Amino acid sequence: MRLFVFHHAGGSPAAYFGWRRQLAGETEVVPVRLPGRGQDGRSPRYHDMATLIEALAEDLGPDLEGPHAFYGHSMGALAAYRLTRLRARRGERLPDRLMVGAFAAPHLFHGFHHTRRSDEELKDWLLAMSATPTALAALIDDSDRLSSTILARLRADLGLCAGVRETEPASPPLACPVHVFAGTEDPLVPVADAARWSLYSDAPTTLHEIPGGHFFPRESKAIFFRTLRSALRPVCNC
Template sequence: MTSEPALTLFCLAHAGGSAHPYIRLAADLPDRVRLVPLELPGHGTRVREPLLHGLAPLIDEVVRLVGEQREGPYALYGHSFGALLGYEAARALTTLGTPPELLLVSGRNGPTEPLSHRPFHHLPDDGFVHGLQRIGGLPEALLAEPELLRFYLPAIRADLKVVETYTHAPGPRLAVPVASFAGRKDVLTDPASVAAWSRITTGVFDFTLVDAGHFFLQEPEFRAALSARLTRFAEQPRRSPAARGTASRAGQAG
């Protein structure tokens, strides 16, 4: 019996977030799913590196990290800001001929949908923090530590600017399954806008609601749903990368 991974799951965190919390997902994942949380410059263990400003350099970095650590079939999973990066990285990787097998996104409306709140990345720190609180965009643990919050603000601001200035560029739709997860109490998403993720793929789309707000990575309901989705995926027959690339040219994501 082989112990080689059947699928590598690359994870991308929310705005200002690090790779560390995603390590805990490993205990709930199906056997032979290899978990690889990706750390961006200026975040987590790479906090001493300069932040990347703008979508293009961030996607270049994600593509580089995936290329260095990919071992056979892989999937991308991102939460909120990470969902946007995961989608755009999937587009770039598809163009390079190495598309993911599956895209999983959570805590974000579809990329073709308008921004769900009024932009505030440009405000002074007090106004910026107030804006984050208003949209539920800060974990409770961080709110309880003002000094720690100030330390993370530059990374959160840089990432949120990418979200708030993002414009979806029309292009070929992905040809991979897309699975979306959202919290019923999340003010940043709504079911109709989350369902808009179906527009960016010619593959199967499914949508799971969990009883939570914006941050639900550690919620047992979400972890069980994520594991179940990956298990279903592992049981499905898959096409070759070349076939998926051909299918992606069949439609455009507007």
């Protein structure tokens, strides 16, 4: 069983390296590197979500023929959903589970409007998303160079999401089960908005409320991974 994981805005595949240890022996964790973003973080980027997802489908296509699941967090949830939707339109294999975290149902998402803020304002906004801002601030402020890189990446990713608009649930609904993870203290994504993912699939949709803010996998690690293993177990028989 392979679990493809899609990072949040401003993040990178490194955000999921610890997941390999958490799920060792149960699931192969595959952190997804978005097209147009090299390891140096300076590669040319895509500027609209549709084009990025087309490229992502080409990159991952050969790896999605066997049993697999998607987990996307925040912007990553949008990318995982859009990739699933594209593969459904093409008649290709869907994930055994689509798992989305810290993201409202797409028709309730109205973009992120923070790309024109100063670095300090953007950083303050990011810290407000966390129930443990001190730990997150330490990560961002590890060095001036790292802080600048993270904020530049965040600004670009927020701009990528800003152009996404869905006014109603897409039709036809997906045929795969959906697991929705929502932080009980997330100021950006109310649990009620996350619950509306139930409109996006004909298969069962399960809502998991996790203590914490927008970055609840880090804030409530034990609870989150216990819940994630439970969500994966019917798929991987582990």
